Amino acid sequence: MKVKLIFLGTGGSFSYYNRNYPMLVIEINDFYYIFDVGPGTDKALIRSGVKPSRIKAIFITHIHSDHIFGLPLMAINFYNLYNLNCRECINLYVPKWYIEDIDTLFTFGGHREKVIFKNVFFTNYDGSTPIYHDEYIDVYSMEMQHSIKSVAYRIVTKNNRIIIYTGDTRPNNRLLTFSENADILVHEATFPEDREEQAIRTGHSTTSQAIEDGLKAKVKILVLYHLGAQIFKNKEFNVNSMKVLVPDDYEVLVLH
Numbered sequence: 550m551k552v553k554l555i556f557l558g559t560g561g562s563f564s565y566y567n568r569n570y571p572m573l574v575i576e577i578n579d580f581y582y583i584f585d586v587g588p589g590t591d592k593a594l595i596r597s598g599v600k601p602s603r604i605k606a607i608f609i610t611h612i613h614s615d616h617i618f619g620l621p622l623m624a625i626n627f628y629n630l631y632n633l634n635c636r637e638c639i640n641l642y643v644p645k646w647y648i649e650d651i652d653t654l655f656t657f658g659g660h661r662e663k664v665i666f667k668n669v670f671f672t673n674y675d676g677s678t679p680i681y682h683d684e685y686i687d688v689y690s691m692e693m694q695h696s697i698k699s700v701a702y703r704i705v706t707k708n709n710r711i712i713i714y715t716g717d718t719r720p721n722n723r724l725l726t727f728s729e730n731a732d733i734l735v736h737e738a739t740f741p742e743d744r745e746e747q748a749i750r751t752g753h754s755t756t757s758q759a760i761e762d763g764l765k766a767k768v769k770i771l772v773l774y775h776l777g778a779q780i781f782k783n784k785e786f787n788v789n790s791m792k793v794l795v796p797d798d799y800e801v802l803v804l805h
């Protein structure tokens with residue numbers, strides 16, 4: 550079973566032009582799982598050759614604009630570009646807190662009549678039971694600590710590889726438990742280390758807090774994601790035995 554992470558949006562709510570708003574894609578046997586749909590990532594998906602019929606599910610962490618504003622345009626773009634003759638053919642997993650907001654998003658977006666997504670609202674945010682299950686993966690969700698309610702996702706593949714996607718959050722103990730011994734922790738790092746006060750106040754993490762979380766959770770690979778305007782000297786380095794990656798948009802990580 551071949552597992553790939555495709556980084557289609559490595560930036561956060563603010564970053565340089567080279568980093569798109571957030572989207573993480575996990576590819577398994579030519580099927581795709583999508584995490585967050587920031588503005589513009591619909592075009593990144595098209596550029597990457599991701600066909601709608603191969604998308605198993607989309608998962609949203611929370612409803613801040615940088616994580617969901619790509620959805621209405623993805624609906625209209627995919628509907629027309631691929632001649633989709635479908636309604637509700639792609640499942641969209643959203644925490645139940647946001648039932649009304651997701652509806653408003655599509656109404657406001659003006660493309661309600663062509664919505665290709667089927668909303669699936671889930672209520673388990675403590676990681677105890679999967680919110681999604683198929684022949685390749687189980688997905689769990691855990692409530693994080695952000696400025697609004699938000700979840701992290703834990704993806705467990707059938708060959709027992711574990712990938713965590715934090716979404717937006719400040720460091721917290723639930724995240725450490727959730728990501729313990731993971732193969733890959735994709736951790737938000739919105740601020741540089743000298744802006745910790747601002748990070749805490751806005752429910753985000755700094756680069757060094759993300760690294761600290763990775764070490765505490767004993768993960769093998771830490772991916773710094775949802776980046777702000779930090780400049781990194783190295784795109785790959787080690788902290789003790791943990792490998793740290795700072796991917797650019799469109800980079801791919803193959804899980805061996």
Ligand SMILES: [Zn+2]
Binds near residue numbers: 611613695
């Ligand atoms: Zn946010």
